[in-house]
Amino acid sequence: xxxxxxxxxxxxxxxxxxxxPEIYGADTLEDVRKRCKIRAAAAELTIEFHQSNHEGELIxxxxxxxxxxxxxxxxxxxxGHTSVALLDALKTLxxxxxxxxxxxxxARERFRRFTYVSLAAKGVVSGFGVMSYELAIDAxxxxxxxxx
Ligand code: CA2
Numbered sequence: 769x770x771x772x773x774x775x776x777x778x779x780x781x782x783x784x785x786x787x788x789p790e791i792y793g794a795d796t797l798e799d800v801r802k803r804c805k806i807r808a809a810a811a812e813l814t815i816e817f818h819q820s821n822h823e824g825e826l827i828x829x830x831x832x833x834x835x836x837x838x839x840x841x842x843x844x845x846x847x848g849h850t851s852v853a854l855l856d857a858l859k860t861l862x863x864x865x866x867x868x869x870x871x872x873x874x875a876r877e878r879f880r881r882f883t884y885v886s887l888a889a890k891g892v893v894s895g896f897g898v899m900s901y902e903l904a905i906d907a908x909x910x911x912x913x914x915x916x
Contacts, residue, residue: 770813770916773908774837775804775901776829777819778845784870792870793897800898804841807902811909813838823851830857839864839908841901848883858888864911868904869894 777797785796795803801817808815816837820826826847833840840863847854848867858865865888872895873880886892891907893900 770912771838772814772816773808774833774840775815775817776842778847779821781845782819795898800901803898804901804905807905813909827857834861837863838912841866841904841908843868844885848885855884855888864890866904866907867892868900870897870900
């Protein structure tokens with residue numbers, strides 16, 4: 769069995785489904801976790817799913833993924849736009865990194881158009897709500913398969 773795909777979620781995503789459904793949809797983060805699990809299972813893979821409001825905790829999971837994951841899907845949320853430390857951690861990984869966003873940051877405020885995470889990501893999936901995560905899992909699974 770290949771190593772799991774790590775799925776990491778940044779600050780405030782624990783509030784999914786409770787606030788701003790017009791931007792982020794009505795699904796909760798638990799709904800997102802279940803859909804990622806199903807999508808990974810379809811490719812005979814498993815996931816490790818985490819969320820934190822703390823930069824250091826996210827960086828800890830990124831470092832863990834260096835040896836324990838086959839790929840990493842990350843919605844860095846606000847830290848994508850601000851965190852050089854998260855980028856530095858991501859750049860130590862040799863596995864594929866897929867950045868994903870529920871909304872399409874490029875169609876929103878100007879400050880959302882840049883993310884540090886994109887500098888380390890193989891690709892970015894944005895704007896499809898929870899489906900962004902499913903497409904990111906599909907991409908991760910295809911890359912894992914291709915490197916096996
Ligand atoms: O669209 C995305 O997934 C974002 O990563 C979400 C971030 C935002 O800073 C990025 O530009 C795009 C914000 C996450 C906040 O999550 C909330 C969820 C429910 C209610 C309020 C905030």
